[in-house]
Amino acid sequence: MSLPENSTATREATATRVALVTCAELPSLPEDDRPLVEQLRAGGIIAEPAVWDDPTVDWAGYHLAVLRSTWDYLARREEFVAWAATVPRLANPAQLVAWNTDKRYLVELDMVGVPVIPTSWFAPDDYWQPPVTGQWVVKPAVGAGSRDCGRYQLSDPEHRRLAVAHVARLQRADRLVMVQPYLPAVDGYGETALIFFADPDKGHLTYSHAIRKGPMLTGPDHPDDDLHRPEVITARVPSAAELAVARRAVAAIPAQPSRLLYARVDLIPGPDGRPLLVELELTEPSLFLSTDTGAARRLSAAIVASAAARAVAGDRFVDQ
Template identity: 65%
Template sequence: MSTSLDHATRAPARVALVSDAGSAPSGGRPRVAIVTCAEIPLLEEDDRLVLPALAALGVDASPAVWDDPAVDWTSYDLVVLRSPWDYAQRHDAFLAWAATVPRLVNPAATVAWNTDKRYLAELAAAGLPVTPTTFLAPGDPWTAPTTPGEYVIKPAVSAGSRDTGRYGPADAEQALAHVRRLQAAGRITMVQPYLPAVDSYGETALLFFADPDTGRLAYSHAIRKGPMLTGPDEGVETLYKPEEITPRSPTSAERAVGEAVVATLSDGLVYARVDLIPDERGNPLLVELELTEPSVFMLHDEGAATRLAAAIAWAL
């Protein structure tokens, strides 16, 4: 893994991510905001499942749009990030907002660290099996690979495969144009090998929720995601791309990598998602660690909504 970036000011892999959520007041039912974006103000179907699960625990939860100036975030006992999926286009504003919200989970320090995928370099340095990644700062030179095999280009701050493309040896001109477009916009660019197993085996996403008994992240369930990238980035402006999702029972190797990844994180997190794809030898590689706004696919596991609600109630 190579990088030309000075990342010294970023949080290390095991950073102090303890939630600043306080205790619920002694009278009345606690109020929880489930944070979303203006495109889906009432939450997507999957996230709505947690509302009745929280109600059953005596918690009043409702959706709130992160950049709605009418929302009084101090009026909530807890603010839970779920689907603010437009943050990548307004990253600085989103981080500034998160820093002002009391009782935010996952907390603002986590958000600042995890929304910039340069954290992958830190996790790789900590010995975790991470997809090899080259990071390019604006102005860094880059030449498209001429060796066989495909590769992926995307920005370090992105969501929903936006501004992401898949390239091969014949696509050098388009790939270079993609890199230059991102660099001209002042964005950090990532280049990774395209792992062919995603086209057949797919990607495994392991979900972890806080265990109310221990306060540590514990395995909940897993799903399989089908391939999403079909070719070069076409510059289509969409909030997120549809995914092909099915339940999955992870292998023992996948569970081991997932557990190793979350073991690097400090206490205080309500949820985490670990995304893995096998390499050419079948060994799972970390593609992404999502601690800010991941889909958690409660529709694909009967007890997931109950477990997430219990984790949120624990954070109260």
């Protein structure tokens, strides 16, 4: 008579395994992702953090690797993009990691009719002649959070000097520079972030929830600023105009809708009050799960469905 199998070991051997991909600075994930871990584990999923550049991680051993808080890739973007291409089952897919981690994607979205904040681009060898007045934002094309971003009142001689120095510092580091008008609506109305998750029943991203972010750029950039400056986050019900722009941006993502797991669309009202796109976050956005009681459940369902779809497709479903 054979001995009964260890039921716990059997369950673990057959359970769906999901890696929540993070960075070495946050090996246990940020607080905002904890509800997702709890929701996945409650559903019988083995969900665990995994650091993206840890050479000991066996990415092929996961049914799905979900990009979450890989916020240290900025100085190593090429390495990060190359790593993403080696992960067999990655969400969002590697092709979007390459596209979305360089903000020149805004040019493409603008060309297909998504209303984007007007942006001037300056390569390392370009000359920037600053405007004589107005408030302007300087930031790099490859960046996350508010690091290396500054706000300048160019009628102020000191701000003007600091803005020129900021552009020059980024150019010396061989970085593409973005210069945008500062939108004063962010000081009162704030920035609206609309979060979308894959809907297993519909096969594409659908709206989940939204939040308001208060202004973060209060003045010139300081090179030693933290990656993420303090934010004031509250739940928000988006306007019909914001939903329309967000959906237009999501529809313009250059990937099959069924391949997408999440998106975050950041908007600020322009001078005429109509929403303008700040960023379309597809790689490692904060999803503010704790601001909506059903958000973690909806994302968990999307992850489970995505992992199952890849399992059915087998080796043919490779996110390259």
